[in-house]
Amino acid sequence: MAEKLNIKEFLDRDEKKDLLRLLTAGSVDDGKSTLIGRLLFDSKKLYEDQLDALERDTKRYGNAGDNIDYALLLDGLKAEREQGITIDVAYRYFSTNNRKFIIADTPGHEQYTRNMITGGSTANLAIILVDARTGVITQTRRHTYLVSLLGIQHLVLAVNKMDLVDYSQQVFDKIVSDYRDFATPLGIPDIHCIPLSALKGDNVVEHSPYMKWYKGQPLLEFLETVKIESDKNFTDFRYPVQYVLRPNLDFRGFSSTVASGIVRKGDEVIALPSMKKSRIKSIVTYDGELDMAFPPQAITLTLEDEIDVSRGEMLVHPDNLPFIDRNFEAMLVWMDETKMDPEQQFFIKHTTNLTRVKIDQIRYKVNVNTLEQSMTDTLELNEIGRVVFTSNKPLFFDPYRKNKNTGAFILIDPITNNTCAVGMIIDKVNARDLSTNITEEDRRYMRDGYSIVSPESRARLYEQQGHIYAISGEAATEFGYTLERRLFDIGKTVVVLNSREITDIEKVADTLCKQGLIVICIGYSANGKYITNCKAETNKVSSSVEDVLKKL
Template sequence: MTSGTIAPALSTTAVRPVEKDLLRFITCGSVDDGKSTLIGRLMLDVGAVYSDQIAALQMESEKHGTNGGEIDTALLLDGLEDERQQGITIDVAYRYFATEKRKFIIADTPGHEQFTRNMATGASTADLAILLVDATKGVLTQTKRHAFIVSLLGIKHVILAVNKMDLVAYDEATFDAIRGDFKRFASKLDITDVRFVPLSARHGDNVAEPSARMHWYEDGSLLHQLETIYVGSDQNLRDFRFPVQWVNRPDNVFRGFSGTIASGSVRVGEEIVVLPSGKRSRVRSIVTMDGTLDEAAAPRSVTLTLEDEIDVTRGDYLCRPGNQPHVGRTGEAMLVWMSETPLNQGRPLWFKNAAGRAVCEVESIRYEVDVNTLHRKQSDTLRLNAIGRCSLSFHQPIAYDAYEKNRKTGAFILVDRITHETLAAGMFLDYGLSGDLAGSEPRFLPARRVQSPIDDSHRLQRYGHEPFTVLLTGLPASGKTTIAKHLEKRLFSRGAVGVLLDGESLRHGISKGLGFSKEERSENLRRGAEIAKLINDSGQFCIAAFCAPEESMRQQFCEIVGRHRVVHVHLDASVAACRLRDTTGRYLAADNGEIYGFPGVTAEYETPATPDLTIVTEELIDLEAAAGKLIERLASGICSGGGSVAVAKS
């Protein structure tokens, strides 16, 4: 399409189409990459501009345009007078249009570094990001900054639009070079779907229709990508989260709790738990302006009534007992600092999220991220547009999810308690677990393994058996530690040399400070695997007793230790049986919402598909029989890796 062509204007009498899928997306990139021009061209080409708007646009183009009197589509979005005079986007401009296939909400975000905070605001609700690059400039520092923020804010779909291809004579090699540069950078980020479109926003090439000038590109126009990309799987349909925004008491009879379902769905009759109190009830009814419903899902606004008269207040969360967010007074989060006043650690601030607000302080800054290199650096404060990982403390227990798991309940803002200025946007990390940020590079040279001067054959001669690891897994209180201790005695009496490694014991030392979330359990098991490997490398046996509720965690353990050395033994006992013999009180604590992600209660326990041996521990455990089965299995020399394990014979 040439620059003088304008798509037909929409009729003011057009009938609105039937309900369609909605896609929210942002445009971002460096200054003068053509973001506003692109969106204006897209709206023109799909017929989303009325005749009177076109007439006004022609007048504005003559006054402020940069195309020599031709239509300047950027002026459709540059709504502020300062923007039109300076030719840049300052505020976030939202526009709405629809095609036959989909409805769209666009956020045209600023490109200048000074307005990065505005870009973060526009990205917070987007499903997709169009990241523009000027074909004459390539991937710039601000391009990387925006790509990092897009990744940080959980946007999984990115279209890299290489604009101004007309200025490089629509050269395929230029496009390929830019695509390669961005791919290398994006590989360090948590972006699962990256697509590339060469285009000319000014002339309409590859915007709404494929361009004849770039016959070498065959993946369709930008509009085709926007209409066909699938984002349904990005929605959290599993975790029911209902932040209570209002206690509805219109009379002495009705008492309901109003709000917007943040994620998941709820049905009448389902059991729910109120957080942070931990009180339980069932849903009696789901009330809306259109009447009552049997079921409702996000993002519907509803009023829920409960069967029991329990205390529920504004700011509480309703969720399922077996699927709860974390509740606590501390948290780890990534902050995008939005204020010109630097962060002052320890200063009381308002914390606001989907449910309500609380008083909090930023206790410490773990590190600041250099968005150009993705390296970490030490910092005592965060300044305007800086991004860093911080530790937060709250004056009361709050409920939250990790942002990666749930964008609605993992996001928050920090507000000045006196001026009410929004200071920062935040994204919770996984419940205080100290992990590496995706894309960070090591600050030190990688460690090397030290090889022992003692040969394996000499160890075998000394100990009389080959090294092996028995991995005992099962629900908490299924009998892992009891059997592990008895097995150690039996092996010791047979002359075998080794170590008992229990997951609980690790928590008194090397894993001190780790909790019981999914990620923390995984880290505890990983550390255990590394220790087991060192023990096996020294020629000794290791008995490792861990809950290990996920198959991927168990497989990782085997990979670290060596599959040929591991015998995986699963202890099969029901949750009810484990509850009865639990002496730690953790099952009760999980029921009360004090422990998040507890296997069998608030998290799933994945039963192993193919363990080397299964021992049923539903009833009282016959320790001699259980240990005997294990000794037989070890002596038979069969393990998960298909190798052999020889045990010293008595």
């Protein structure tokens, strides 16, 4: 006899189910959208109006012959349907008797790397599809690297289109062997390989009668049973304060979401950065007080002592502190159409903290197709690099691989307010150690007496080129200082040297000019410099200065 549930009981049961967030990735036409469409169709998770719309769209756009084109369930953009590719990130929700799922179907093109990063930022598991006819290709390696970069713990290698290679076990085994040779050094802890046909439905929801040699679980069964509970960090208590709650004079609490770890009533905690200690007086929620809390619960903590804690600060256990530092290095994915300007300052949004940050160094850029590292001065759209940062105030962070919530951040352009990059923190960096990261080319410049800061970098910072104005004549002093004032007023970086005070004025002027400064030398003339012979009367100095400015 079928079990009867009222609406409330049904919703309560659904609410208690575990949630698995997953993404699909692969090369163009590997069948990502078709696989998810087949998953929804065969698991009976489509409504009648969705089926009717799917049949209509198949006749209009479909590429599956007389069969239903399941990819159209996800390829919602008109441009995608016309081209038969996925451009945006398509999200789908469905639920089985055992688990709830949110699926992100991400683009396969290299130019949409940022879309895949966005879709995978919250994923517990990744499904990477490989065409059984082509095996492991460049895009497969690229997507696997991005999965490892995002710290996704579970990966399914779905060898699709097995029906086109006669369901051959030899073909499947060869692909799995090639893939593991590449993926093992990336450190992904759980890799599961499944042969399937998304179009025919083999090993998607039920075992395929054509691949009896495969003894593992079908895809849906594996997704329902994969263990993700241990993926969360329950060891390191991190509570970035989001809001100070004062509903009345008798209550003062600190509201936020538990980022990681477990907190219990009575625990001793320390506030960062003040380092003041207290104990947890109560753990308050909308439904009442708790004895303990863990991620990702949203709670309000009250303390036994009146200590000053504000938004952006953090509560932790005294014997388990995060890094507290202004200098750190991270893997950065550039997501803005405008290429990075390394001289610009950005806003960094890290947990509930917002401050300014500058780029100290780009250690290298990673070619996501070959994983080769190369030197670069900047990053462009979809490029990934290892970057060293210095923030205006200390941040409280952990390495991303240890704690995603306190190891991730975004960069915001202070002018456009666009999110221009996302980053995953690797470790802290001692400011004094930055000088050791010097290339052989830098050392050659040092030996030759040149600065390792390029003239181009100085020109971008000062917004000018280095110049020397050698001035002589009766009104040289007044002319020089008047020129300095006018250049300073229009935002130039300028200094004045007087030959009466400096003996080796030419050498000093040359050195400052190479550093990108505008140098005005009074009472001195030299070949090859811009010389102004100021014999004019004092009342004509201003007009002479304006003539110089026009030539600048």
